[in-house]
Amino acid sequence: MADLSPPEQQLLREKWQPLLEEHWVAGGESVLWVELPAQGYVGSVVNQRLEVPHAPKSEVRESLVDAPDWPLPSEQVTAGAFLDDEWADDPSIMWWVHAAAQERDAVLLGDHIANVPGQAFLVLSTNRLAVVVAEKQLAATEPQGPASAGLFGRARAAVHQVQRAAGELAPSLSEDVPVSYFEVPLSRIARMSAARLGRSIPRSAFLRIDFADGSTVFTRTDSGSAEAKAMEFTHLRSRP
Structure with a gap:
């Protein structure tokens, strides 16, 4: 499974x-990390079912991304x-x-990452956490599920209409326009923290995102990145 070089x-x-800064952020909003x-794959335990x-x-809005031909997770997983967290020792599990x-919310986020394999950016801004993809990777229909719900979802739907209209005039530009596939406002996130999981030495580094509804998602990253991203969120939430 090939990883991008630095x-x-x-x-x-x-x-x-x-x-992102030109096409995705709203007025007064800024991107904190990407x-x-x-x-890699998403794994889940939902209602005690693996x-x-x-x-x-x-x-979820229809994806145009092809199914991957990556090696499957181990039979053990x-x-x-x-x-416990031994699943983290399988490098094919990224979330x-x-x-x-x-x-x-953690399941909805996982749903959308899994539906665009190898193409999902996870973006934290001063307003929201979003799964972001290139518009060309999604079917042209309007999103009907959670991606269109809420204040930011409605705003993004309006932006999507403008982007689609602009795309008719400049298709080459619209293909690279980033759009939210799924997003939540910061109020729906309880905390973020760095986590070390698995039994390998050194243990694998993850960013842990705990949502206000009690669900959790782990995303594999390097230890320095996990700590920095968690600290950025903590600082953001502490602002008056």
């Missing part, structure tokens, strides 16, 4: 940062033959969801 990661950040797409790889449980019900 120079390739930097090039991708340099491409997407101005696109987690790059990863070639599913690896995770398949969307909610109604897919069969649930592991203890892990815990939730009591499929309507919880």
